[in-house]
Amino acid sequence: MGDIKVRGKKEDEDEKAEVEIWNYVFGHVKIAVVKCAIELGIADAIDKHGSPMTLSQLTTTLKCEPPRLYRILRFLVHYQIFKEEPVTQDSIGFALTPLSRRLIRHGERSMAALILLESSPVMLAPWHSLSARVLDSGNSPFETAHGKDVWSYAEENPGHSKLIDEAMACDARVAVRALIEGCSRVFDGIKSLVDVGGGNGTALSMLVKAFPWMHGINFDLPHVVAVAPKVDGIEYVGGDMFECVPKADAAFFMG
Numbered sequence: 490m491g492d493i494k495v496r497g498k499k500e501d502e503d504e505k506a507e508v509e510i511w512n513y514v515f516g517h518v519k520i521a522v523v524k525c526a527i528e529l530g531i532a533d534a535i536d537k538h539g540s541p542m543t544l545s546q547l548t549t550t551l552k553c554e555p556p557r558l559y560r561i562l563r564f565l566v567h568y569q570i571f572k573e574e575p576v577t578q579d580s581i582g583f584a585l586t587p588l589s590r591r592l593i594r595h596g597e598r599s600m601a602a603l604i605l606l607e608s609s610p611v612m613l614a615p616w617h618s619l620s621a622r623v624l625d626s627g628n629s630p631f632e633t634a635h636g637k638d639v640w641s642y643a644e645e646n647p648g649h650s651k652l653i654d655e656a657m658a659c660d661a662r663v664a665v666r667a668l669i670e671g672c673s674r675v676f677d678g679i680k681s682l683v684d685v686g687g688g689n690g691t692a693l694s695m696l697v698k699a700f701p702w703m704h705g706i707n708f709d710l711p712h713v714v715a716v717a718p719k720v721d722g723i724e725y726v727g728g729d730m731f732e733c734v735p736k737a738d739a740a741f742f743m744g
């Protein structure tokens with residue numbers, strides 16, 4: 490009988506590591522492809538269409554190169570961000586899933602802005618300074634990358650500031666809905682509420698709508714308050730919370 494080689498635990502672990510390491514090598518690809526899907530507006534197009542769209546319909550609507558778009562769609566289908574569904578007897582279309590509904594730009598449960606913020610070059614750059622941050626106790630990675638803290642950077646870059654406000658609003662829409670549904674009694678007897686660092690006022694406008702007896706004060710840095718959409722029943726005050734905060738029956742912090 491010839492030698493039979495029995496594979497040991499170590500070989501199995503090594504082989505698993507060999508495969509797993511590729512997930513790190515291309516770990517950034519998933520977020521890059523999802524960002525690409527948001528920028529192209531794939532989920533928005535299918536949502537607007539109201540039913541699954543064929544590759545040909547999508548390429549026409551989005552003005553893309555068919556083979557390139559198909560590669561992106563195959564990746565997204567693999568990760569169940571979209572799914573394939575028959576459109577006619579001999580054609581397949583691409584349909585939304587719960588995941589891709591979160592990629593619709595202005596959907597109720599949209600997370601698109603949060604993904605666009607976190608995948609932006611501005612927010613990715615600090616991650617490249619992580620080891621430097623661990624090696625010494627100097628500036629934060631954001632300051633190392635951009636020379637200033639995130640709020641000062643936003644003040645000087647209105648486009649980035651808008652992206653932050655829209656990204657924060659994604660989370661606020663979900664968190665505040667849960668708060669209103671689960672903890673409404675917390676707001677009993679509160680006549681005025683100041684939202685400290687309230688961003689573009691998404692959270693406060695939901696709270697004031699749900700509890701209309703409350704007067705809301707949206708307090709944030711002056712450059713944020715200046716561009717926040719104005720809503721009836723809400724007062725907008727710009728300032729620095731480390732100096733003073735407008736008086737109210739209660740203060741609301743969410744970050």
Ligand SMILES: C[S@@+](CC[C@H](N)C(=O)[O-])C[C@H]1O[C@@H](n2cnc3c(N)ncnc32)[C@H](O)[C@@H]1O
Nearest residue numbers: 657661686687688709710713728729730743744
């Ligand atoms: C992480 S965001 C949270 C936004 C919002 N509360 C939410 O959860 O959706 C922090 C907010 O605090 C604001 N902020 C940062 N520093 C501040 C300061 N010194 N005074 C007032 N607001 C500040 C930012 O402009 C930003 O809108």
